[in-house]
Amino acid sequence: MFSPVETTDLVQQIARQISDAIVSGRFKPAERLNELRLSQEFGTSRAPVREAARLLESQGLVVSSPRRGFFVRTLSAKDLDDIYELRIGLELHAADLAIQKIGDAELTALEAQIQNLYDLAEAGSIEERISADSSFHRMLCSFSGNDRLLKAFDDLATDMRAGIALIGTIYDDPYRMAETHVPILEALKKKDRQGLREALHFHIAAARDQIVPLFESLNKTP
Incomplete structure (x- = not known):
């Protein structure tokens, strides 16, 4: 092992x-x-x-x-809900910082990561898709330039990935999962702060709204 x-x-x-x-x-x-x-x-x-x-x-x-x-550690549905609530606030702040300083190299890296998500949608495992999704968001947090913020994201991401692994299934169609990252990238390219916040909030909240009920039903199963 x-x-x-x-x-x-x-x-x-x-x-x-x-x-x-x-x-x-x-x-x-x-x-x-x-x-x-x-x-x-x-x-x-x-x-x-x-x-x-x-x-x-x-x-x-x-x-x-x-x-x-x-x-x-045993996670509860409320634990995951709290984690996603905190993650939304954390990543929105990271996006506010990142949009002010992001350049072509960073945008290219994010674009490549989205392509990776599309590639994994066809041939990747659940663990690989979860990891690739987390990597995209970690990159965005790293582009904020705030090391403490990045560490906080890493702590949350570990708990989230453990929770998703317990469910044993991805929380969305893998192609749809890749697709919902595109508006985030487009808003960054346009320096559209409001559009970025809306796209990011929708993406994370949609994941929360699917994962938390799944996790809750899993815990109720005898």
Whole structure:
């Protein structure tokens, strides 16, 4: 399941691999992180695995229980709704900053990412489509020039991707998913602030309105 890690940045490497496993759905909600088994797979002692788990706890991906260890965090439908509400405010602010400084190179990068979304709509996996969608929005946040804002987006994106992985299906037709990014790019090209805010809000809110009910119905399933 996991690959051996090098000694440099050992804890970070372990945390990254466990995080990827949670986001992709290989670790399920409430599943216990078996330190002994993980240390054997990573080829390390249990200490760096425990430190990695503590790091993931600080990021909100796992929770600890006294004398029982670390468990994958369980998200609720309300958690996801709150995340999307915060994401809308965060990305609208990022867009306001980005539109003032974005240039041809950044626009070309965003355009290439939309093409990637179209390509994945035909041949990509669910995980690849989710990752590509997240990458587009991360790029937009990075173009804001605000490093703290970008870090906040990364924290939210991890939770969102974990939630979508639990549903096991994409929240929209993959072609439609790619298509709804186009108005965002066009508004950026025109320096149309209001159009950008409307396109971005519609895109994120539409995802929220589909994902949250799906997640809620999943949790109600016996």
